[in-house]
Amino acid sequence: MAAPGWSDRVRELLRRMNSFHGAGSSKALCLPLRVAGQQVGHVPQAVAKRLCQYPSVFSVSQGKEAPAYMELNVQLASWEQRTAAVQEVLQELRDQQAFPCLKEWREELYSVRPYFCDTPLFSMERAATPLLGVKRYGAHLNGYIWQNGQMYMWLARRASNKPTYPGLLDNLAAGGIATGLGVTETLIKECQEEACIPPSLAAQAKPVGTISYTYEGAHGGIYPECQFVFDLELPEDFVPQVGDGEVQEFYLWPLEKVKEAIGSSDFKPNCAMVALDFLIRHGYIQPDEEPHYVELVEGLHRTL
Amino acid sequence: MAAPGWSDRVRELLRRMNSFHGAGSSKALCLPLRVAGQQVGHVPQAVAKRLCQYPSVFSVSQGKEAPAYMELNVQLASWEQRTAAVQEVLQELRDQQAFPCLKEWREELYSVRPYFCDTPLFSMERAATPLLGVKRYGAHLNGYIWQNGQMYMWLARRASNKPTYPGLLDNLAAGGIATGLGVTETLIKECQEEACIPPSLAAQAKPVGTISYTYEGAHGGIYPECQFVFDLELPEDFVPQVGDGEVQEFYLWPLEKVKEAIGSSDFKPNCAMVALDFLIRHGYIQPDEEPHYVELVEGLHRTL
Structure with a gap:
């Protein structure tokens, strides 16, 4: 050939x-990540399972007829609260060596927002963005x-x-x-x-x-x-x-x-x-x- | 405001x-149209139902675990055969005034192919392309x-x-x-x-x-x-x-x-x-x- x-x-x-986007990808299995009612990422199943162990921060909601999605606790109402809560979870996962990408931890906060122009809803360690599928x-x-x-x-x-x-x-x-x-x-x-x-x-x-x-x-x-x-x-x-x-x-x-x-x-x-x-x-x-x-x-x- | x-x-x-692509569209309900194993369109449910009345030309295949799709009869093996068979169905639907877009019938054949560069798999009346969701x-x-x-x-x-x-x-x-x-x-x-x-x-x-x-x-x-x-x-x-x-x-x-x-x-x-x-x-x-x-x-x- x-x-x-x-x-x-x-x-x-x-x-x-x-x-x-291709055949055989995990796309269909990922959970949309919603914060304050807006989608900001895609969470792979294995990550979602782990994040559900922190129900005061992450939870999976099942709409009536809509597909499931992962949500940041709505009581975390400000940038500061969300950032602190997410960072604490990620630090713990890093200590547990839960995901390989966390080895590249950079101490560099990265903004998370539905669109580029929006005010950030929270910030998170840059090395961890692939876990939440944040753009x-x-x-x-x-x-x-x-x-x-x-x-x-x-x-x-x-x-x-x-x-x-x-x-x-x-x-x-x-x-x-x-x-x-x-x-x-x-x-x-x-x-x-x-x-x-x-x-x-x-x-x-x-x-x-x-x-x-x-x-x-x-x-x-x-x-x-x-x-x-x-x-x-x-x-x-x-x-x-x-x-x-x-x-x-x-x-x-x-x-x-x-x-x-x-x-x-x-x-x-x-x-x-x-x-x-x-x-x-x-x-x-x-x-x-x-x-x-x-x-x-x-x-x-x-x-x- | x-x-x-x-x-x-x-x-x-x-x-x-x-x-x-938007919320509330018929996308999830459309059937992919396959010809010779390749996808060339998206067929709305109402159209698919009607086309199934011509089983020698159109049929719906249900894969084992895959979603359903509409297929052109594989025995229609050449451009000529497919074009003639599809055209006959569309003419009949036109005579029956089955779909409003067929009122704009132009007697203009339009090529259908998986990608722009491919050899056309068949041709069809241009006014009817929206029924099969052909690009x-x-x-x-x-x-x-x-x-x-x-x-x-x-x-x-x-x-x-x-x-x-x-x-x-x-x-x-x-x-x-x-x-x-x-x-x-x-x-x-x-x-x-x-x-x-x-x-x-x-x-x-x-x-x-x-x-x-x-x-x-x-x-x-x-x-x-x-x-x-x-x-x-x-x-x-x-x-x-x-x-x-x-x-x-x-x-x-x-x-x-x-x-x-x-x-x-x-x-x-x-x-x-x-x-x-x-x-x-x-x-x-x-x-x-x-x-x-x-x-x-x-x-x-x-x-x-």
């Missing part, structure tokens, strides 16, 4: 990054130049000592949106820290949409993620510099080489998706030439 | 255009100019005698993809017919992605649609002309006016979505200013 072509390899990438947000930059009528894209190679995806290709700059920071603010901060792009230049980056996907982790955690995407046309003579050491090297590649890399295993998966979105939006991929054009666009935008 | 703002009106538009494809053009550092968009107003959405705003050119025509080919044809854009100019339009949505019609039909989107920067002095009479007038509007129109009821709904996608991709809508930015992008790309 012939090796799968570019198109098939990219479809496989998108299937993997949307494994929560994470980030900002990614496509940095490019025009040279002799051709487009070239700047890519980064992640440092080999990064805890996640060491040595893989990355967008020119990217990072998670921490509590209290705006989207553009996060982008400008990452541009400065990771690639030494001065804020005055980074501020010219153009917001061009988002990509959304949800995958299941190896240990059953749920990862709904949404990345805000920015394009920045850089001066032809601009050269990014390694900043905080999270990157080992930068490359300026023609789009054909970027396209090939997207279909390889050399790219951090969600960064490959951001680059693919760039190639599509800039007309580098043609609907009459790429047989799975529709599927590729849809795979970049899967809603929970 | 204050009148809903732009953001709320656009969210409502996207909810309406994705009503099949329709089209191509839409965002025509724009730059003038004094500002972007302006060309829009069309549909003729008042059009059978659908008379008198509403439309993209500069747009149309459904008929069997045998490619995506770009369709776009170029519509540009010529609707706005007198010469093929040499239309061919410079850049494919920039798709929008996808699924709504339920007033009479219970299912409308999964996917529009291929193109951007075309026009010469500053270019003026579109009314071609085949489907348009009554063209406007060249600043983006602020286009944005306002998107949040009004003056726009044909899917064309408003195409224009919204343009505003987002061109950075005219900012993630830190538009509270429902994520929801808007996701609403333009709902997968079945």
Whole structure:
């Protein structure tokens, strides 16, 4: 059998990054997590079973004809109360080594809200978000130049000592949106820290949409993620510099080489998706030439 | 209570255009339609009941533990056989005035396939596709100019005698993809017919992605649609002309006016979505200013 072509390899990438939506996923078995009447996550069955041991915080409600859902105790009425109660449960589960993802505990609080624009209902340790299937947000930059009528894209190679995806290709700059920071603010901060792009230049980056996907982790955690995407046309003579050491090297590649890399295993998966979105939006991929054009666009935008 | 703002009106538009995914839709009650082992549609219960009266063509299979699905008789093994058998059933239902949408019978065969790139498994009367929830494809053009550092968009107003959405705003050119025509080919044809854009100019339009949505019609039909989107920067002095009479007038509007129109009821709904996608991709809508930015992008790309 012939090796799968570019198109098939990219479809496989998108299937993997949307494994929560795929056949055989735990989606149908997850319990929606409701807080103050609003859905904020998806709790895997094994996690729900464990959380039910803390009935003053988590409980499973069975509506009359509606499917079951997990709920935060309604008597926890404020951000402070919810945050403290959830954190105590998670700390105990961490001490019991109940779930592998809690080994990556970072002491970094992450906001939980129904929509990105909403006031956070509570905050929780970032490493634990996959246990509740809470959505994470980030900002990614496509940095490019025009040279002799051709487009070239700047890519980064992640440092080999990064805890996640060491040595893989990355967008020119990217990072998670921490509590209290705006989207553009996060982008400008990452541009400065990771690639030494001065804020005055980074501020010219153009917001061009988002990509959304949800995958299941190896240990059953749920990862709904949404990345805000920015394009920045850089001066032809601009050269990014390694900043905080999270990157080992930068490359300026023609789009054909970027396209090939997207279909390889050399790219951090969600960064490959951001680059693919760039190639599509800039007309580098043609609907009459790429047989799975529709599927590729849809795979970049899967809603929970 | 204050009148809903732009953001709320656009969210409502996207909810309406994705009503099949919403609470209270018939989605959970529809039967997947399988042909040669592949899913090609969603059949509403009332339609399925009627189709079961033709067991030599349609039947409902109940897997062991899997949910039920509707299937085209596997003995109909070729495109020709399936097309003839389905067409005969639909003709009979039309004669019986079984479903309102069949009143719009056009004698126009429409291809049915699992993915856009696949060889059609059969073809069917276009007016009947909502009965089987078969996906329709089209191509839409965002025509724009730059003038004094500002972007302006060309829009069309549909003729008042059009059978659908008379008198509403439309993209500069747009149309459904008929069997045998490619995506770009369709776009170029519509540009010529609707706005007198010469093929040499239309061919410079850049494919920039798709929008996808699924709504339920007033009479219970299912409308999964996917529009291929193109951007075309026009010469500053270019003026579109009314071609085949489907348009009554063209406007060249600043983006602020286009944005306002998107949040009004003056726009044909899917064309408003195409224009919204343009505003987002061109950075005219900012993630830190538009509270429902994520929801808007996701609403333009709902997968079945």
